[in-house]
Amino acid sequence: MPILRFLSPFALLCLAATPALSQQYTVKNIVFDGKMPYSQAALEAASGIKPGDTLSKDQLQAASQKLIDTGAFADLSSTVDGPAKSITVIFKVKPQDPARILTASFDNFVWYQPAELATEIQKTVPLFDGTVPEAGNEQDAIVGALKQLLSSKGVTGGSISVESVAPSSSQPLRVLEFRLTKPAVRIHSLKVDGMRPNFASAKDKLVQVLTGKAYNEGLLPKSLQSVLLNVYKNAGFQAAKVTSLTRTIASSSDTTTDVDVSVNIEEGDVYRLSKLDWAGSPMMSTEAFNAEADLHPGDVASQKTLLQSLGKLEAAYRRKGYMDVVVTSTPQLDTTAHTVTFAVAVIPGEVYKLSAVSTVNLNPTQKADFDKAWTLKPGDIYNESYVTDFLKNNSAVRSLEGLSAAFKTVADPDAHTVELILTFAGAGTTPH
Numbered sequence: 001m002p003i004l005r006f007l008s009p010f011a012l013l014c015l016a017a018t019p020a021l022s023q024q025y026t027v028k029n030i031v032f033d034g035k036m037p038y039s040q041a042a043l044e045a046a047s048g049i050k051p052g053d054t055l056s057k058d059q060l061q062a063a064s065q066k067l068i069d070t071g072a073f074a075d076l077s078s079t080v081d082g083p084a085k086s087i088t089v090i091f092k093v094k095p096q097d098p099a100r101i102l103t104a105s106f107d108n109f110v111w112y113q114p115a116e117l118a119t120e121i122q123k124t125v126p127l128f129d130g131t132v133p134e135a136g137n138e139q140d141a142i143v144g145a146l147k148q149l150l151s152s153k154g155v156t157g158g159s160i161s162v163e164s165v166a167p168s169s170s171q172p173l174r175v176l177e178f179r180l181t182k183p184a185v186r187i188h189s190l191k192v193d194g195m196r197p198n199f200a201s202a203k204d205k206l207v208q209v210l211t212g213k214a215y216n217e218g219l220l221p222k223s224l225q226s227v228l229l230n231v232y233k234n235a236g237f238q239a240a241k242v243t244s245l246t247r248t249i250a251s252s253s254d255t256t257t258d259v260d261v262s263v264n265i266e267e268g269d270v271y272r273l274s275k276l277d278w279a280g281s282p283m284m285s286t287e288a289f290n291a292e293a294d295l296h297p298g299d300v301a302s303q304k305t306l307l308q309s310l311g312k313l314e315a316a317y318r319r320k321g322y323m324d325v326v327v328t329s330t331p332q333l334d335t336t337a338h339t340v341t342f343a344v345a346v347i348p349g350e351v352y353k354l355s356a357v358s359t360v361n362l363n364p365t366q367k368a369d370f371d372k373a374w375t376l377k378p379g380d381i382y383n384e385s386y387v388t389d390f391l392k393n394n395s396a397v398r399s400l401e402g403l404s405a406a407f408k409t410v411a412d413p414d415a416h417t418v419e420l421i422l423t424f425a426g427a428g429t430t431p432h
Helices: 040-047 057-069 114-124 138-152 197-210 224-233 286-292 303-318 364-373 384-392
Strands: 024-033 054-056 073-081 087-095 101-106 131-133 159-165 175-182 184-193 241-252 256-266 272-277 326-334 339-347 353-360 404-412 417-425
Touching: 024 040, 040 057, 054 057, 057 073, 057 087, 114 138, 131 138, 138 159, 138 175, 175 184, 184 197, 184 241, 197 224, 224 241, 224 256, 224 303, 286 303, 303 326, 303 339, 303 384, 384 404, 384 417
Parallel strands: 024 087, 101 175, 184 256, 272 339, 353 417
Antiparallel strands: 024 054, 073 087, 101 131, 159 175, 241 256, 326 339, 404 417
16 A cells, blocks of 8 residues: 655744844754654754855754654754854754654565665665655655666666555564565565575475575565575474575566576474463453463474464454554564573554445345344454355345355544445355
8 A cells, every 4th residue: 555645744844033133144053852763863864954055044943844844853843042053943843753763675676785785775765764754755755765776776667665564463564665666676586695595495396496496585474585584483493594695686687577586595493382471461361362372382493383373362363353463573582492482462552433335136025134134343353254154144134144255344443433345246146
């Protein structure tokens, strides 16, 4: 879902100037008053002014607006102090709410190493530190920087997509994904070193599946590193890591770029579960969570089984309307005993309510029967389990017997509401 761009409605620009400063004045110092995650140098570069500059009042106002436009500030005001030939510019700043900051993921810009890419972007986007405000102009500025960097490598006319990705239990960060869509970057060949012989079959299958597919080295679970490491982590190798990843461009055209990829994996040891450490909540107690979990103390610490267990906890929150819930698990490794404790935590988000229910393809009799049987009404807390249970058991409504059904939701994250659309198919329905 693309990120909406807007200027902070509460950003305040109140440049106070004395009559002596009504024309031109010289900047001696620039002060940023407020706790910020950015360096002084980065903030000065983002403002476009520096000590020693001679500026007009309008130019100082423009500098304030440049900072506001980045989206990095929840509030900003500016004042000046001192004689015209030696003023101090004071920006009173308040950092943006962390909930409105996303982690950047650069999926397939294979002409640059990740650290090199970040350094180059910072040259034209001074406040870039691996994160991006969801509002403001930094997203567009980064896209512009990426296109310039690609052009310097001979890649012109490229297309870059920008997409926000909601957190999940397998990726708890709010991610902004930058991907080069033209030319499409594909895996031409894949060489994986470090996999033990008993993983040879799994490795061969992965190489076969991934070769020819889109290349991705970003932060998401679908990245090449994550896909390869899942083979190990599902077998309990919780400390497995990619120690090197190299890519070489095999061929390139206006439409496609093929890369040869070589990966080395350090597997470590098999870990067994010591504990799933969940403190409990009104949605699911510690005892209930442990009883429903698929992973138990002493079991091989399989990532797949862990996620299945966390899914039970996530479902308990979703039944109470917490549609944005994210369940996290931080591994705490005992490298001597080769055991792991997963510290389980929940970020619940807000409760969502049902805004509307609509059905597709039901005839009047079926619709009337559905309305009688359906009890989740607009205004109620949305319960996804109710929906899935109803659709599994709709044979209890005689006119719906034998029909198949699917549903989709349209969430409004600002109003915290869910619109539900149920589509039925089968004999007796009225296709739309």
